[in-house]
Amino acid sequence: MAVDAAPIQAVRWDGRRLAVLDQTRLPHEEVWLSLTGAQDTAQAIRRLAVRGAPNIGIAAAYGLAMELSARPSLGALEAASELLSGARPTAVNLAAAVARVRTAALGAGPSTLASAARAEAQRLHADEDAASAALAAHGADVLASARTILTHCNTGALATGGRGSGLAVILELAARHEGVRVLACETRPLLQGARLTAWELTRLGIPFALIVDGAAAGLLRRGEADAVVVGCDRVAANGDVANKVGTYAHALAARAAGLPFVVAGPTSTIDLATPDGDAIEIEERDGAEVSELGGVAIAPAGTPVRNPAFDVTPAGLVTALVTERGVARDPDTASVAALAARP
Numbered sequence: 001m002a003v004d005a006a007p008i009q010a011v012r013w014d015g016r017r018l019a020v021l022d023q024t025r026l027p028h029e030e031v032w033l034s035l036t037g038a039q040d041t042a043q044a045i046r047r048l049a050v051r052g053a054p055n056i057g058i059a060a061a062y063g064l065a066m067e068l069s070a071r072p073s074l075g076a077l078e079a080a081s082e083l084l085s086g087a088r089p090t091a092v093n094l095a096a097a098v099a100r101v102r103t104a105a106l107g108a109g110p111s112t113l114a115s116a117a118r119a120e121a122q123r124l125h126a127d128e129d130a131a132s133a134a135l136a137a138h139g140a141d142v143l144a145s146a147r148t149i150l151t152h153c154n155t156g157a158l159a160t161g162g163r164g165s166g167l168a169v170i171l172e173l174a175a176r177h178e179g180v181r182v183l184a185c186e187t188r189p190l191l192q193g194a195r196l197t198a199w200e201l202t203r204l205g206i207p208f209a210l211i212v213d214g215a216a217a218g219l220l221r222r223g224e225a226d227a228v229v230v231g232c233d234r235v236a237a238n239g240d241v242a243n244k245v246g247t248y249a250h251a252l253a254a255r256a257a258g259l260p261f262v263v264a265g266p267t268s269t270i271d272l273a274t275p276d277g278d279a280i281e282i283e284e285r286d287g288a289e290v291s292e293l294g295g296v297a298i299a300p301a302g303t304p305v306r307n308p309a310f311d312v313t314p315a316g317l318v319t320a321l322v323t324e325r326g327v328a329r330d331p332d333t334a335s336v337a338a339l340a341a342r343p
């Protein structure tokens with residue numbers, strides 16, 4: 001595939017409609033969906049056509065704004081807010097973005113409900129774009145001596161505003177130093193690493209190798225990476241972090257190998273109302289995502305399945321939490337609160 005360094009913008013607002021790149025079809029096809037309201041936006045979020053913590057917040061913000069353009073009433077505001085916030089439970093960005101747009105709409109008069117919601121959704125989108133650039137710079141400072149980075153899931157422009165969270169840190173590192181390369185975990189069961197991170201890194205021309213998730217610990221132990229960088233879906237008040245299932249195992253392996261485990265995400269992912277990781281709701285998805293691959297059964301019919309989509313890494317395993325407002329090293333309740341309070 002030809003290398004194309006143009007930034008991907010997977011969520012595009014034209015002032016009326018939201019176009020999203022359908023991530024269930026990548027890497028084979030680039031299919032764009034045109035979303036028009038709360039129902040189809042919630043559905044696109046649920047089936048991961050649009051995904052990644054910041055991007056589902058951005059999409060939901062526009063979903064609510066589009067719904068209010070079609071039905072500018074308090075009833076529609078409440079029903080659409082509930083529908084969109086409930087589309088997925090783990091990433092706090094979703095409910096937080098909907099709450100932000102709802103508050104802006106409620107603060108406007110009935111005649112400006114929809115325009116206030118649209119303006120707030122656009123501000124939120126711009127904030128996420130700016131956060132990505134700022135956190136990338138902070139993360140590259142933290143990882144200045146690292147060259148081979150192991151990462152999990154997809155944390156690039158497909159998942160966030162701007163160029164990503166974890167992947168934006170890696171891209172900034174590559175812009176500053178020669179020899180940066182990536183070990184990308186495939187990320188069972190939905191293969192966000194194999195399908196999406198590999199697609200982004202190929203377009204960007206960053207050298208990488210795809211590995212099965214189970215290879216990560218052994219490669220880290222052998223010193224084949226210098227650090228692990230991941231994104232996050234919710235950071236609890238005490239610094240515990242929820243991210244794509246499999247992340248906790250990488251954190252344990254990094255600690256055992258004496259390597260930094262860095263979590264990158266915008267402050268919109270910090271949830272001070274959730275005291276710790278045990279209080280984070282972990283999304284359980286359809287068992288068929290595990291027992292089938294590309295629609296083909298890979299387990300005997302009727303095999304019982306558990307499919308938690310995320311796991312929690314305790315704060316004690318996190319070397320640094322990198323946000324657009326700065327970095328909390330060895331994050332704890334005090335440093336997470338201080339980061340969240342920074343302007």
Ligand code: MRU
Pocket residue numbers: 048051052053054091152153154155156159160164165166192230231232233243244245265309
């Ligand atoms: O289920 P997904 O693909 O939405 O999960 C995404 C992740 O877990 C990412 O690592 C996370 O959202 C951080 S990317 C900004």
